[in-house]
Amino acid sequence: MKDLVCNGCSLLCDDVSAEIDGAEVKSLGLCRLGHAHLSESLKTLTASAVIRDGGKEDTVSIEEAVKQAGEALQSAKQPLLYGWTTTSNECIQEGLVLAEHLGGVFDSPVSQGTIQAMSHDIHSGKLDIDLEYVRNNGEFIIYWGTDPTESLHRHPSRFAVLPRGEKIPEGIESRTIGVVDVRETETMKMANHRLIISIGGDSELIEVLTSEVSGKSSITGPVQGIPAQELLSIVRKLQTSDCTVIFYGRGILNSNNADENLTAIAGLIGAIRESGKEAYALPMFPESNAMGVVNIAGNKLKQDLTSLQKLLAGEFDTTLVVGDDALAILPGPAAKALAQTNLIYIGRPGTFTDKKAMISIYSPDVITGIPNTMTRLDNQPFNFSAWTRDDVSEGMLGILSKLNGFVKK
Template identity: 25%
Template structure:
């Protein structure tokens, strides 16, 4: 029996496109409309390399066990550890994240998401700056100048430009692209720059200087230089005039800005620049979030503990110190002695010098498919894919919460992250 479901939310990236139409044939997704190549892979290749049975590694071989055994063994490992570390969370629902943070609190352990070495860092600059922001819908309806700084949406978020920023016609932008000026600032000419009006090629690692010159120009100074970061002062002035004369300017900053020299200081400087520009016109800054619910973890963790990521409960109260309680430093200092990895693949994303330590400690992984992390894990618990097999809340890149539907049911015996974490939390509470 075939069925068509419309307005499905795609868990492919931070744009969370909410207009996907999915065709089902007896609980199998056969085709979809409107999803990009990236989202299409999520829908159609849902069963690729799928894990179906929980396993425990014994004497070097993986032995299949039942779910209750795997969960009780996980609880045992986490309870016996002095510094259990709960990592991941960027590709699961807010409901699961909430229980995960409660679990870290009960275990007196640490909790951190992938955002500690990604866009979560730009959230911590909120502590230093004000943040002028808007939703993507406002950008679509009002923005006449769009600036992409250090991000390449055509390859990272393929539908970002067509769904919200550049091409669509909005309420106050009835001519669509013709009424907008799109600028790309990057270290090389990306595919995004192929269809934009202007492109500024900035020298790698010198974004901070460019932002500083822009700030000094906004404040009325006349710097005695001809070029900055390989961009002529004339071009910088032209860019500034363009933004100042705009009705509504949206600046999207990506990891190119965050991961070059200066790291979060670049973002901090950019946000100060945006705040200063607001004396002339409305300017907003939005981070280009990669994982579909990465910013969701920052919100959930903020309202539960007061801090956006990297929270340490070992002293029975939440403590946040980036550079001490964050993933990279914890692995570097070998401070943790057990790790629960939910909806993340640290072995693929982190350098070998850090992940080599994971072979020395018990790692428990909850994932949908086989990844390099599941290969080194002591316990592997298969889960359902949030957003397609499980309903739940996720935050879009502009911090708008959206409720994702479950469109198909997971394979027999496979539970959601939330259900497994709830069982784990109950066992931990009982043991105490």
């Protein structure tokens, strides 16, 4: 067994190991998501490429695919370079350089909620604490609009709910757990407080809690269907816990009033801090390197958040998709518009985007042992290193460098 870092999700677990036994991979510590990602990634240890034309598909060399992709991008009136959330920090940097050379637009799925959250006053581009701090100090943990049991499997066991820490000697027994969602979730099974609210009801509930924490007796009856007694019990816990951490997710960001929700959470954090206790908010973005994109390309992305509108308006004639399966994750109309462009894809084989692309370049994932860097959910960098075998071919970074070199010529 060899130690590795898993990039199956944004937790980047570094306490896991694996070995390749013939055609089979054996792992220890990897969750179901991580093991599936590793198994799938190990099918691509050698870079390869195909070109499709009129229903015909030809395997070509990397050099030929890079040349044709470079020519298509150079001749484009307006190219879009999209994706990046599952690529390494080095790839993101290379992508920014490529976008500049091409005069194209660099964009990513993080433009839909993530970048707004990280630009909000609640973070202003940085996080106050990391997940190790949560493990050691987090006494009252609230998952708001996020269900780690589905998307970040090991978040509760590694950092926030079950593990023991410096000030959490009994693990779960030393913590109080709250879960707020619009439906019953599996994570609620571990919670002391389970709040099911209506869609869009987040800010109302947060503001009521904030008001009560600040000493104004605003809870006189049920709010969002939650009985007053339950709400007052939560308020008491917010007032007495030495360290409260609110993990917010897509339920907060993708509900049409993300800014209002984030402002409300910031208000609650502020009210708890004013009472002399520690309180923090941390995001729950599942994409393995969403934070890498935010850190490296955030300023550029913030300058123009209209690329999806431009895509819908048909302003892009050629798109380079890197890492993400854009056709699977974009809203329907945007995905349809993307599919109408000349599509070039760099990533793992078998995705919707791959099947629709005129040029697909398949590259080994960093989990197979490409020495690159990614950034964990809490902004901590993690280095990947070689662990599989010596003949893993160049990764995505090498392919992007070649593309950049061709375009520069």
